[in-house]
Amino acid sequence: MQSSAHPAGAGPVPRLAGHFASLEVQNHAARLGMWLFLSTEVLLFAGLFACYACYRFLFPEAFAEASRSLDLVMGTVNTVVLITSSLTAALAVHYAKEGKNNLVALMFTLTLVMAAAFLVIKGFEYSHKIHDGALPGKYYHYAKIQTAGAPIFYTVYFMATGLHAFHVTIGMGVLLWLTIRAVRQKNFGPNNYVAVELGSMYWHLVDLVWIFLFPLLYLI
Amino acid sequence: MTPSNSTTAEGALPAQDPHHGDHHAHPSYLVDGTTIKSWLLTVDHKRIGLMYLGAVLFFFLIGGIFAMSIRLELLTPGPTVMDAMTYNRAFTLHGIIMIFLFMIPAIPAAFGNFVLPLMLGAKDVAFPKLNLASFYIYMTGALFAVWGMLNGGLDTGWTFYAPYSTHTTTTVAPVLFGAFIIGFSSIATGLNFIVTVHTMRAPGITWFKLPLFVWAAYATSCIQVLATPVIGLLMLLVIGENLFNIGMFDPARGGDPVLFQHLFWFYSHPAVYIMVLPSFGVMSEIVATYSRKNIFGYRAVAYSSIGIAFVGFFAWGHHMFVSGQSTFDAGVFGVLTMLVGVFTAIKVFNWVGTVYKGAVDFKTPFAYFCGFLFFTVFGGMTGIALGTTSLDIPWHDTYFVVAHFHFIMVGATIMGFLAALHYWFPKMFGRMYHEGWGLVSAALIILGFNATFIPQFLLGNAGMPRRYYDYPERFQALNVASTAGASLLAFGFIIIAIYLTHALVYGRASGKNPWRSKGYEWTSESPPPTHNFVGPQPTYPEEPHFYVDPKKAEVPDAV
Numbered sequence: 001m002q003s004s005a006h007p008a009g010a011g012p013v014p015r016l017a018g019h020f021a022s023l024e025v026q027n028h029a030a031r032l033g034m035w036l037f038l039s040t041e042v043l044l045f046a047g048l049f050a051c052y053a054c055y056r057f058l059f060p061e062a063f064a065e066a067s068r069s070l071d072l073v074m075g076t077v078n079t080v081v082l083i084t085s086s087l088t089a090a091l092a093v094h095y096a097k098e099g100k101n102n103l104v105a106l107m108f109t110l111t112l113v114m115a116a117a118f119l120v121i122k123g124f125e126y127s128h129k130i131h132d133g134a135l136p137g138k139y140y141h142y143a144k145i146q147t148a149g150a151p152i153f154y155t156v157y158f159m160a161t162g163l164h165a166f167h168v169t170i171g172m173g174v175l176l177w178l179t180i181r182a183v184r185q186k187n188f189g190p191n192n193y194v195a196v197e198l199g200s201m202y203w204h205l206v207d208l209v210w211i212f213l214f215p216l217l218y219l220i
Numbered sequence: 221m222t223p224s225n226s227t228t229a230e231g232a233l234p235a236q237d238p239h240h241g242d243h244h245a246h247p248s249y250l251v252d253g254t255t256i257k258s259w260l261l262t263v264d265h266k267r268i269g270l271m272y273l274g275a276v277l278f279f280f281l282i283g284g285i286f287a288m289s290i291r292l293e294l295l296t297p298g299p300t301v302m303d304a305m306t307y308n309r310a311f312t313l314h315g316i317i318m319i320f321l322f323m324i325p326a327i328p329a330a331f332g333n334f335v336l337p338l339m340l341g342a343k344d345v346a347f348p349k350l351n352l353a354s355f356y357i358y359m360t361g362a363l364f365a366v367w368g369m370l371n372g373g374l375d376t377g378w379t380f381y382a383p384y385s386t387h388t389t390t391t392v393a394p395v396l397f398g399a400f401i402i403g404f405s406s407i408a409t410g411l412n413f414i415v416t417v418h419t420m421r422a423p424g425i426t427w428f429k430l431p432l433f434v435w436a437a438y439a440t441s442c443i444q445v446l447a448t449p450v451i452g453l454l455m456l457l458v459i460g461e462n463l464f465n466i467g468m469f470d471p472a473r474g475g476d477p478v479l480f481q482h483l484f485w486f487y488s489h490p491a492v493y494i495m496v497l498p499s500f501g502v503m504s505e506i507v508a509t510y511s512r513k514n515i516f517g518y519r520a521v522a523y524s525s526i527g528i529a530f531v532g533f534f535a536w537g538h539h540m541f542v543s544g545q546s547t548f549d550a551g552v553f554g555v556l557t558m559l560v561g562v563f564t565a566i567k568v569f570n571w572v573g574t575v576y577k578g579a580v581d582f583k584t585p586f587a588y589f590c591g592f593l594f595f596t597v598f599g600g601m602t603g604i605a606l607g608t609t610s611l612d613i614p615w616h617d618t619y620f621v622v623a624h625f626h627f628i629m630v631g632a633t634i635m636g637f638l639a640a641l642h643y644w645f646p647k648m649f650g651r652m653y654h655e656g657w658g659l660v661s662a663a664l665i666i667l668g669f670n671a672t673f674i675p676q677f678l679l680g681n682a683g684m685p686r687r688y689y690d691y692p693e694r695f696q697a698l699n700v701a702s703t704a705g706a707s708l709l710a711f712g713f714i715i716i717a718i719y720l721t722h723a724l725v726y727g728r729a730s731g732k733n734p735w736r737s738k739g740y741e742w743t744s745e746s747p748p749p750t751h752n753f754v755g756p757q758p759t760y761p762e763e764p765h766f767y768v769d770p771k772k773a774e775v776p777d778a779v
Contacts, residue, residue, distance in 0.1 A: 019343035029346045029419040040449045047453035137467035152474045
């Protein structure tokens with residue numbers, strides 16, 4: 001969105017796009033746009049939650065049994081890692097408002113490291129499950145759990161965590177771009193932090209979705 | 221609040237504005253930059269609107285050709301011009317092209333893009349680059365869909381019902397992926413419009429001074445933003461099912477095909493209002509302009525748009541009365557469905573109240589308004605009938621349903637689309653079309669439409685199922701009547717194509733406001749300059765559609 005477009009060497013005030021009446025209006029538009037976008041993201045996952053609810057109702061035993069087969073330790077570690085990464089993302093906004101560009105870059109780098117750690121742990125979990133034969137649909141041959149409906153649990157599991165991991169990857173791209181801007185242009189400041197704020201908002205969404213996925217898939 | 225001229229010149233549209241510092245030259249958006257690149261990379265909402273218009277008209281032609289091929293095949297029982305599989309592909313492609321590529325983007329993306337910022341006194345939409353991206357996302361999705369169709373096509377019907385769509389050997393995945401991509405375009409346009417209405421209104425335009433087309437576009441955008449992600453996810457699941465057998469909707473693996481239907485109609489029922497609400501908005505503008513009267517019950521018309529959008533989200537279950545749904549659920553969904561009729565009736569009565577004792581100027585757009593009123597009331601009433609469980613069960617999946625949704629969703633939308641095309645043609649191109657031919661083709665189209673679909677109501681009531689390739693001898697007379705009507709309809713469209721193309725080149729100059737409309741968009745030049753308004757941002761002290769009492773004959777002069 002154009003609120004982030006500005007010529008190199010400009011001061012810490014973002015450029016006002018010609019069709020907006022004032023900077024306030026432009027920032028308001030950018031925030032409103034992001035909130036709307038995040039609501040569509042929530043609804044995208046809501047479709048999967050609806051699938052989860054429906055099949056959990058149809059196959060309560062299989063869902064309970066398959067849920068216990070997931071690695072609770074890895075899931076918990078991942079939850080802690082992702083929530084902490086959300087904290088550093090929030091701190092980046094705080095430092096951007098104070099114009100401390102180096103700290104913004106540091107906080108986002110920490111966030112990116114934790115995001116990468118999250119994906120690596122997720123990868124281990126996936127490889128265990130694939131090794132066990134818990135791939136969904138016609139590839140399902142998990143000897144330990146043969147209850148009717150268990151393959152559907154893994155379909156939901158792989159679709160939901162896969163879609164979430166895709167969002168993590170996109171979010172990492174966004175944060176990386178913001179980190180590079182903080183390092184190269186050093187122009188985040190009290191008047192120019194909306195881009196950082198919006199990037200962090202997206203990251204909080206990724207975190208929020210996981211906070212729903214973790215109990216649904218691992219705990220209950 | 222008014223941005224300085226220097227900000228404007230160095231603003232978001234530098235490539236489109238070769239007149240830096242020269243504030244005396246204000247060429248229209250049509251000639252401000254004439255290279256191919258200046259069109260393809262434009263961020264001007266008017267040019268993007270025109271590109272959308274070109275694209276939707278192209279897909280309308282393709283979808284129409286498929287429609288005629290279906291009607292031709294059904295002229296006689298048994299094979300007529302194609303085999304059964306080709307017929308299945310033809311009606312599927314007709315549905316997919318018409319719904320995803322024509323009707324959903326037609327009015328919002330083409331005319332909405334063009335007039336919405338003008339109606340708000342804004343220089344552009346809130347996110348011009350996103351707007352251009354939305355157009356290219358739409359074209360990318362269309363390419364995927366067309367590629368899939370050329371490489372075998374698919375035979376599922378546009379509804380892609382599982383488990384058939386997950387097992388058919390035809391090309392489902394690329395077409396579904398195309399529809400998935402088009403969904404993003406729809407979301408982007410909707411998001412852009414919502415933010416534009418919230419942040420870009422000129423000083424003086426409060427919420428209850430918004431033109432009614434803006435209210436309708438706003439309500440439509442809310443549906444686009446809130447419903448489309450759900451079908452996006454569903455498309456992903458069906459693609460996964462079709463390519464990798466993930467088992468989500470496959471009963472053999474514990475999946476539930478009825479869940480597919482819930483998720484599908486959660487989008488696709490509100491999608492009907494994505495198609496028809498903008499048409500309601502167009503009609504609110506037109507009825508006031510050509511009756512020379514302030515709209516009757518402005519607030520009721522505005523609120524009812526939001527009401528339809530809201531209730532539309534809770535009516536999807538009426539597509540599933542025969543899916544094993546409980547009687548209680550069916551009853552609830554039936555009642556919620558009928559509430560849509562209440563909100564639509566509010567609009568219809570207010571439109572009629574506006575025409576009452578108005579000084580009616582019977583121009584082509586008003587002719588379409590008359591057709592629209594009939595299609596909306598007739599289509600709406602058959603919708604109420606279909607929302608009644610006991611009646612829906614015998615009519616389910618018969619031609620009665622086909623005729624119903626063509627009346628309300630196609631008839632009302634096409635009337636709105638053609639009315640908008642004629643009403644805003646002078647605004648867009650600064651030229652007038654031939655009024656006589658306009659009225660002739662309107663008459664042909666309204667008659668042709670009735671002749672096509674009224675026989676289908678009768679066919680459905682007599683028990684002819686939809687999507688069937690063959691039928692008993694006794695249905696032939698009505699099928700012949702329907703095909704004859706479709707030919708008349710096609711003839712009407714050909715006439716429109718000829719005289720509008722002629723008007724583009726040879727039409728006389730329209731002047732700023734040929735309809736002497738009080739709509740905000742007509743305060744700008746026709747065609748408007750690149751940044752919509754010359755000089756400072758306009759202000760609007762009067763309410764929209766503010767026409768004085770026609771008895772006092774104080775209408776604004778044509779400029």
